[in-house]
Amino acid sequence: MKTRNIFILALALTSFTSCFSLNLQPEGVLSTTNPFTSVGEIQNYINQFYESGVRSQQMAAGGGSGICDIDINSDNLAGRAPVTRINGGLSRSNASKLGNYNYIRNVNFFLCNKDNFADKNQIEYRQLVGEAYYFRAWYYYRMFIDYGPVAIVTEPLEPVADKMKIGRNTRTEVADFIISDLKLAIDNLKEANSCAGMRIHKDVAKTLLSEVALFEGTWEKYHKAANDAFYQKDITDAKINEYLTTAATYAKQVMDRGVWAISTAGKDENDAYRRIFATTDLGSNPEILWYRKYDGDNVGNCVDRYLNTGGGGIGVTSSLVDDYLNIDGTPFAGADTTLYAYGEDLGPDVRDPRLSQTVALPGQKIHPNGDTLVLPPFIAKGGSAYGDNTTGYTLLKHNQIDFTGNVEAENKGATPAIQFRYADVLLNYAEALAELDGATNADAIIAAIQPLRDRVGMPAMDFDREFNDTTSYPFRNLDKYVQAVRRERRIEQAVEGRRLIDILRWAAADVLIRGWWPTGVVYTEEFKLAYPTFSPNLSDPEKRVYPLAPSSAAYNGGYGFRLDRDYLLPFQDRMISLTEGLWTQNPGWD
Numbered sequence: 001m002k003t004r005n006i007f008i009l010a011l012a013l014t015s016f017t018s019c020f021s022l023n024l025q026p027e028g029v030l031s032t033t034n035p036f037t038s039v040g041e042i043q044n045y046i047n048q049f050y051e052s053g054v055r056s057q058q059m060a061a062g063g064g065s066g067i068c069d070i071d072i073n074s075d076n077l078a079g080r081a082p083v084t085r086i087n088g089g090l091s092r093s094n095a096s097k098l099g100n101y102n103y104i105r106n107v108n109f110f111l112c113n114k115d116n117f118a119d120k121n122q123i124e125y126r127q128l129v130g131e132a133y134y135f136r137a138w139y140y141y142r143m144f145i146d147y148g149p150v151a152i153v154t155e156p157l158e159p160v161a162d163k164m165k166i167g168r169n170t171r172t173e174v175a176d177f178i179i180s181d182l183k184l185a186i187d188n189l190k191e192a193n194s195c196a197g198m199r200i201h202k203d204v205a206k207t208l209l210s211e212v213a214l215f216e217g218t219w220e221k222y223h224k225a226a227n228d229a230f231y232q233k234d235i236t237d238a239k240i241n242e243y244l245t246t247a248a249t250y251a252k253q254v255m256d257r258g259v260w261a262i263s264t265a266g267k268d269e270n271d272a273y274r275r276i277f278a279t280t281d282l283g284s285n286p287e288i289l290w291y292r293k294y295d296g297d298n299v300g301n302c303v304d305r306y307l308n309t310g311g312g313g314i315g316v317t318s319s320l321v322d323d324y325l326n327i328d329g330t331p332f333a334g335a336d337t338t339l340y341a342y343g344e345d346l347g348p349d350v351r352d353p354r355l356s357q358t359v360a361l362p363g364q365k366i367h368p369n370g371d372t373l374v375l376p377p378f379i380a381k382g383g384s385a386y387g388d389n390t391t392g393y394t395l396l397k398h399n400q401i402d403f404t405g406n407v408e409a410e411n412k413g414a415t416p417a418i419q420f421r422y423a424d425v426l427l428n429y430a431e432a433l434a435e436l437d438g439a440t441n442a443d444a445i446i447a448a449i450q451p452l453r454d455r456v457g458m459p460a461m462d463f464d465r466e467f468n469d470t471t472s473y474p475f476r477n478l479d480k481y482v483q484a485v486r487r488e489r490r491i492e493q494a495v496e497g498r499r500l501i502d503i504l505r506w507a508a509a510d511v512l513i514r515g516w517w518p519t520g521v522v523y524t525e526e527f528k529l530a531y532p533t534f535s536p537n538l539s540d541p542e543k544r545v546y547p548l549a550p551s552s553a554a555y556n557g558g559y560g561f562r563l564d565r566d567y568l569l570p571f572q573d574r575m576i577s578l579t580e581g582l583w584t585q586n587p588g589w590d
Contacts, residue, residue: 036116042128045110049135050199052103054292055419055497068303068398068415069314074499076320076490078390078518078547079313085569086500086513088560092589095572100139101153107136108156123190127199130188134200134208137181140174141212145501146569148230148586149174167582171232172239175216179246182209193259195290196283203254204290207420210251210428215505217243218435222507223567229587230507230567244432251429254289255448260422262451263287269457270348274357276421278400280414289420296405296414304413306386307399308367315391316359316495317518318544321346324355324491329459331468353456358494360396368403390547391520397495423452423492431485438463438481445485452492461488474511504567515558520545564588 036042071077073086084090110132117125143150149171169177185205192201220240223231254260263285266272280296282288294300306312326332327350348356360366398415406412430448433441446461453460463480466487470476475483489502503512522544565588575583 034116036110036113037118039117039122039124039128042110042114042117042125046128046131046135049103049107049131053135053138054417068307068395068495068497069312070497071495071499072314074503075317075512075516075518076495076499077314077395078317078520080388080390080547082559085566086509086559086561088562088566090566090570092570092573092585095570097572098143098147098150098575100143103139104136104153105156107132107139108154111136112155126188127190130185130190130205131200133181133185133188134205137178137185137212138208140178140181141208141215144174144178145215145504147571148568151583152177165579165582167579168584171216171220172235175212175243178212179209182206182212191257194284194286195288198283198291198293200290203257203260204420206250206254207289207425207428210247210254210425210432213243213250214247214428214432215501217241217247217432219505219507221435222505226507226510228507228567229564241436244435248429248432248436251425251432254422254425255429259286260289260425261286262422262426262455264455269455270353270356272455273354274397277398277418278402278415280400280416282416282418287422288418289422289425291419292417294414294416296403296412300405300412301415301417302411302413303398303415304400304403304405304407305410307395308401308403308407309387310360310366310394311387311389312395313386313388313390314395315389315520315547316393316395317391318393318520319516319518320490320494321355321359321393323487324352325458325466325487326351327353327458329462329465331466331470331473348456352458352491354491354494356396357456358395358397360394364394364396365401366394366396366399368401368407391518392545393520395495418496426452427485427489427492431482431489434479434481434485438479442481445481449485449488452488474508507567509561509567510563513559513561514563517558518547520547562588 036045069077072079073083082089084094111129114129114132119125140150140152149168151166152169152174182205185200186202186209189200189202189205192203217240220231220235220243224235224240263276264272265279265285266275276282276285276287279285281293282291283293322332324332327348332351345351346356346359346361400413400415403414405414426448430445433445433448438445442463449461461484463484466484467480468476468483468487475486478486486502486506490499493499503509565586568586570586570589571583576585
């Protein structure tokens with residue numbers, strides 16, 4: 001594997017923050033002549049990455065910038081206007097700087113100087129080395145998702161013109177480099193039996209490794225099957241299966257420890273799933289491997305501020321709602337939906353109880369003062385833009401309806417930002433097995449998914465009973481094992497910011513995004529009287545609420561995702577010129 005050096009912005013040490021108290025500055029400073037000679041100095045340095053090396057955790061009304069609303073860039077949520085990327089509206093002028101290289105340079109600065117520490121076997125030192133390798137893998141993984149292959153950088157050299165004239169590594173080289181870094185992280189990190197410490201540990205790194213391997217295995221498999229421009233042309237089926245096997249292996253290692261479990265804390269099976277995402281302190285929850293805690297005071301977010309209105313400038317789509325199985329485990333395939341405005345067929349006695357713990361039912365309290373209830377026909381008007389609900393399906397998941405802080409204030413919410421939970425491990429394992437050989441692995445897939453079903457009182461997975469072959473179902477042509485685990489993944493991880501990544505790696509924008517438009521509740525006469533400014537999708541025989549303005553480009557033709565281009569983002573033109581053409585532009589962006 002080739003390693004390269006690229007000019008990255010200068011190292012900055014003045015604004016690093018602690019992962020525990022985000023408003024505090026680190027206590028130590030680096031020695032300018034011989035840095036990283038003490039554990040305290042190293043920890044203060046590594047703490048900076050806990051600020052940037054996590055999944056998004058904020059919420060901006062309808063903006064898709066955080067873990068609670070980022071699914072607006074998929075078929076799970078809808079805002080007031082189409083998201084530019086999935087509507088095919090990006091151009092090269094929208095290209096962003098590769099900012100993760102700044103963080104990678106900072107990680108590399110430590111890794112290239114870590115030998116200044118005397119006792120290489122000290123447990124605390126090895127833990128911090130493991131964290132550094134983890135974060136470098138994370139920053140590369142995020143660029144890999146967005147841009148595909150990039151240049152691998154392992155040294156923080158100063159800018160030298162000749163050193164900048166380098167090409168990108170191949171997809172396989174970048175994927176293998178990320179996996180290699182995660183293996184180094186695993187070798188050094190401590191084991192943990194809870195997430196109370198809020199630091200990375202072995203099982204976090206194994207979970208991310210499983211995710212990366214599953215991402216690349218499925219990306220190569222399905223883009224190769226589509227014969228498009230986004231897979232590595234010399235990739236072999238053996239290499240694809242190697243990634244899928246790696247994904248299953250590392251997920252199974254986490255499972256076999258017997259430490260983590262699916263949480264059932266709550267009043268009953270109709271509350272336990274939702275409760276995870278609304279509990280401020282998850283330190284003792286056996287399902288959570290790693291999370292970011294907010295106290296709603298010194299460290300807060302805006303999730304409650306927006307969701308407590310019943311709006312947030314977003315709405316859950318009928319596409320997501322319709323994908324939840326019936327309570328008997330059969331598909332909800334085109335059943336009579338005229339009662340949607342009243343929620344009678346959204347309830348836990350009729351549908352998978354995760355639906356009513358994700359989408360609020362009529363009469364559901366959604367604000368701590370108890371005055372704000374979800375009432376038919378569902379659309380919430382909070383007196384301001386962020387109080388709007390765009391589809392009529394009100395998001396309940398992530399909403400702390402019992403929050404005692406100042407729910408009206410900016411950045412005073414305490415909704416936790418979960419990075420990894422045990423459910424993610426089980427889903428990775430089940431999907432990898434389904435992709436390798438669903439028929440042979442059927443029993444193991446069922447067993448892996450069983451704890452998720454048990455939590456909400458759903459029957460065990462049955463691939464024949466659950467198979468949806470209706471003409472309107474996007475994945476009707478898939479293998480029944482793959483279809484089942486994809487649906488389970490969508491339902492269990494709904495509105496956790498993962499859906500677009502799944503669509504991209506499955507090469508599924510042709511059936512899920514291109515030509516599709518979001519719809520909401522059925523446009524009943526009562527709804528029409530209450531909200532005359534909303535328009536139904538007149539081409540839909542069910543006449544569902546259409547959240548986008550009639551003038552929207554997506555109104556008639558659906559989203560304009562370009563299948564020949566939009567699976568990857570463009571590079572800035574300066575990257576092409578800087579390297580004198582050695583960095584080639586991504587497909588379709590020339």
